[in-house]
Amino acid sequence: MATLWTRWLLSILLATLPSCFAQDPPAAPSPPECCTPCGEKNNCVDIHCSNPGLDPQIQYSLHWEQANSEEGHLINRFAPGWIIPRENFSHGELLVWIQAKNEYGSAESKKVMLKTANILKLPPPEVASNQEAFEIFWNFTCDEHQRSYCDVRYRTKTEQVWIEDKDVSGGYTIEIPQPCTVYELQVRCSCGIGLKSDWSASHRLRSTETAPVGVLDLWQDFCGITQTGSDCVLTWKKLPPTCGLILGYEVKLSYNNGTLEFLNVSTAEPKGLLVCEEIQCHLTSSLKDLSSVSVSAYNAQGATEPSNLTLPMPGKEKAFHVEMNAENLTVSWDSSSQLSDNLKEYVVQYKQIGSPPGQGFDWVKSQRTAFFKGHYKKYTPYRVSLFTLSHGSEVHHISSVTRYSIEGSPSAVPAFNVFSIAANQVTLSWESGPLSEQKGVILYYQIIVDSGVQGQYVYNVSASQKHKYTFKLEHLTPEQDYEVRIRAVTVAGPGENATSKFKTNSHEDLAHRISTIMIGVSVVVVICVVIALYSIFVRERNVCLPSFYYKVPDARNSNIFKNNHLINDSLSWICIALCEPHPKISLLEVVEIQSRVFKSSLEKASDPEGLTRPVIGDECSQMDSQDDKREEAVPEECHRTDHRYGREEYSKMVDSEEERDKEEKKGEDCWSSSEEDNSTSGYEKHFMPTTFELLTV
Incomplete structure (x- = not known):
């Protein structure tokens, strides 16, 4: 029942609603504007009428009639303009009006009297200038x-x-x-x-130009705090355009070695040296090895005062606060302390890292705060720096920070490796990667070690400004398989994982064996060196020579040791004491051997008891001097004896009886040969001293 009642009320409302919103006839339009435009050949023919204020929702029509005739004409046209053809009117006067009409009625504008001779409209003139x-x-x-x-x-x-x-x-x-x-x-x-x-x-x-007024706002595109300027470019802000047309810039470059260079760069033909954008201009050449620069702008009437700038030098660190979003960048610092007499102002600059010179770069000079308005890309690093500028145009770098308008999760850590694997520890290495790919300020690196049975271990390594990192995992289990994952963490959260697997070595690993072998080899080398040094020391006291040395006798060649196996062939060294400080035997008994030579010699001797005399062997110098005297006393005919010791070379000695007889006959002219050959072998003859040698001592 209620539904039928509602429908009845709704039908009555719909029937009476149109009468409540009944529309009126349109308002009267304004009169038309008419003229007879003339072309280049003065062909003034048709009349053109228009009314720019017409409502496009209403139908309009143009009406006209001759002033002296009641015959009327009209043009129904839904357009802002009408054309009255020449054949539809005659020269004289016309009445012209506009009618507006809709479904509720119509309205007409005032009638306008047109004189065809006065509505001629010639084309505009052509203008020239001086x-x-x-x-x-x-x-x-x-x-x-x-x-x-x-x-x-x-x-x-x-x-x-x-x-x-x-x-x-x-x-x-x-x-x-x-x-x-x-x-x-x-x-x-x-x-x-x-x-x-x-x-x-x-x-x-x-209008006529005057010399440009003011100085250029001169700065360098962000290049760190190094004084070399290898990656810096000089930049400045344009003067206001109302100051005249700038024809070029005069640049003076001062180098560290004291030389000067002047450049005149034209804005019309920069020749690759100058790049100008809407607000800024910058030189394409590097600031390497430069100490200071100055730039002035000039036009046809003159030039500005030079703007001087020195390359930034490190200054006293000062903390500052940075707030950054997609549209604004605000930098503030502690301004409680008054500026010193030499300090003029602070300079704040920002630079989009990785962008070319002149792009994504701006600076502001202020004494308290700096505000930048622009569009800052998300996940894009910007380097914000604070400088001080003195009255002498000296620039000091205070501090720099990296900021993002919006930070995101970083990408995977690049160059992640596991090396130096031992039984209980390994060393990890990775790189921070370029700032343009980090998507945010990295707070720390998270390392997750998974050994399967023993569970997981998590380590957090603090991030710093360095590019390469190393971390040592200790207290690992030998011969155990591990999986290690690393990821960077920003305020937006952790990034992608970089994963590596390894297996620890056993206790007796190859490296340990190699180190043990090297230690053993080193010990052997040290022992050999000590033995060699000791041998050199012993040679100064005892002559220890190999058995083949030509001055040392070999006992195995003596007749005494013939058919005797007491000598050990393994002995390769025989030592003879030359200068023993305390010899056990200090006297040598000389036994007389009867011979003609010795008898005559003894008869001439004044001392009948001189057959036996002591020979003291304490001084080596005495032996050497005696050897020199014996060299002079031995006749040259004894060619078989040694030139120093009066003995034959051992290599030339023969022990056979036949050879000894030949030697005895051949050496009868030598006074010491015949008698000794009968009682001694060739070995003793060669190496034992003769009686004459003992007597002459």
Whole structure:
């Protein structure tokens, strides 16, 4: 029942609603504007009418009739303009009006009386100019019975309102133009009683320039705090455009070695040395080895004062606060302390890391805070730096930080490796990667070690400014398989994992064996060196020579030891004491051997008891001097004896009886040969001293 009642009320409401919103007839439109435009050949024929204020939702029609006739004409057209053809009217006067009509009624505008002779509209004049005189002139021709009437209007480039002068003919001059200002001028004309032409195209004049005023805001594109300037470029902000057209820049470069270089860079033909954008300009050359620079802008009238800048030097560290989002960057620092007398102001700059020179870069000079407004990309690093600028144009770098407008989770850690694997420890290495790929400020690196049976271990390694990292995992189990994962962590959370697997070595690993072998080899080498040094020391006291040395006798060649196996062939050294400080035997008994030579010698001896005499062998110098004397006493005919010791070379000695007999006959001229051969072998003859040698001692 309730539903039927609701439907009945709704039907009544719908029936009465249209009458509540009944519309009125349209409002009366404004009168039309009509003219007879003339082309270049003065073919003034049709009449054109328009009304720019018409509502496109309403139907309009143009009506006209001759002033002396009641015959009317109309044009139904849904358009802002109408054209009255020449064949539909005759010269004279016309009444013209507009009618608006909708379903609720119609309305008409006021009727306008048009004189066909007075609605002629000639084309606008052509304008020329004289820049030096700051004058424009034009050419507008009328009939010989008519004169031209022209209007001029002008405004500066920065203004919106026109200044107009009427009834001007021939030309127009702005008397006192503002310097360094661009003016825009237009002209329209008419002949006699005709309508004014449309305004001509805008013609621009630049007033006489003066020398540019002020100094350039000079700085260097962010290049760290190094003084080499190898990756820095010089940049500056343009002067305001109202100061005239800048033709170029004069640059003076001062090098560390004291040399100067001057550059004149034209803005019209920079030749690759200068790049200018909407606000900034920068040189393409590097600032390497430069100590200071100065730049001035010039035009046709003069140049600005040079702006000087020294390359930044390290200064006293000062903390500052940075707030950054997608649209704003705000930098503040402690300004409680007053600026020193030499400190002029602070300079704050930001640079999009990885961007080319002149892009993603700006700076502000201030004494308290710095504010930048722009569009800062997310996950993109920006380097924000604080500098001080002194009155002497000295620049000191205070501090720098890296910030992101919006941070994200970092990508996987690059160059992750496991090396130096031992039984209980391994060493991990990785790199931080480029800042442009980190997507945020890395707070720390998280290392997760999984050994399967023993569970997981987590280590957090603090991030720093260095590029390469190493970390040692200790207290591992020998011969155990491990899996280690590493990931970087930012405020947005941890990034992707980089994974590596390894197995620890046993206790007796190869490295341990090699080290043990090397230690053993080192010990052997040390022992050999000690033995060699000891041998050299012993040689100074005892001559220890190999058995093959030609001055040392070999006992196995003596007849005494023939057929005797007491000698051990393994002995390869025989030592003979030359200078023993305390010899056990100090006296040598000389036994007389009967011979003709010795008998005659003994008879001549004054001492009958001199057959036996002691020989003291304490001094080596005495032995050497005696050997020298014996060298002189031995005859040259004894060619078989040694030139120093009076003995035959051992290599030439023969022990056979036959050879000894030959030697005895051959050596009868030598006084010491015949008697000794009968009682001694060749070995003893060669190495034992002779009686004469003992007597002459």
